[in-house]
Amino acid sequence: MVDHLKARLDKIRKVSDSAKRRASLYNDMSKIDDRGTARSMRCLEKAPAPGKKMQKIGLIMFLSPEPVTTPIGLALMGAGTIISKKYNGATIKDIGQETKNTISTISDFKGSVLR
Numbered sequence: 001m002v003d004h005l006k007a008r009l010d011k012i013r014k015v016s017d018s019a020k021r022r023a024s025l026y027n028d029m030s031k032i033d034d035r036g037t038a039r040s041m042r043c044l045e046k047a048p049a050p051g052k053k054m055q056k057i058g059l060i061m062f063l064s065p066e067p068v069t070t071p072i073g074l075a076l077m078g079a080g081t082i083i084s085k086k087y088n089g090a091t092i093k094d095i096g097q098e099t100k101n102t103i104s105t106i107s108d109f110k111g112s113v114l115r
Contacts, residue, residue, distance in 0.1 A: 009113065016106045023099045026092055051084025 058076030061069040 005113070009110070012106055012110055012113075016103060016110070019099055019103045019106065023096060023103065026096050026099070029092070049084065049087075051080045051082070051087060054080030054083060056080075 054076050058073045058078075058080055060073070061076060062073030064070075064073070
């Protein structure tokens, strides 16, 4: 039983170390000062959300008084909803926050097991 517990603790330590390395890598990547890299990082920091834009345009067209734009607006709102489910607007900041949450959960679990 003790060997099984040690094996699980070793696995948790490896996952924790991996998460810490990943968080430090993301932190170091955000400090790079090259123009091309900065442009690429800006795209990752401000991820486009085409689904939300399509939903907004569809709502505007739906609310316009012309009869032709109503079905087009409904189609755009539906397509925007489908696209927003497929493509999310996750950024590096979101990934970093989730990594920090994972690190804290792992450390809490490790602390409860070692007590």
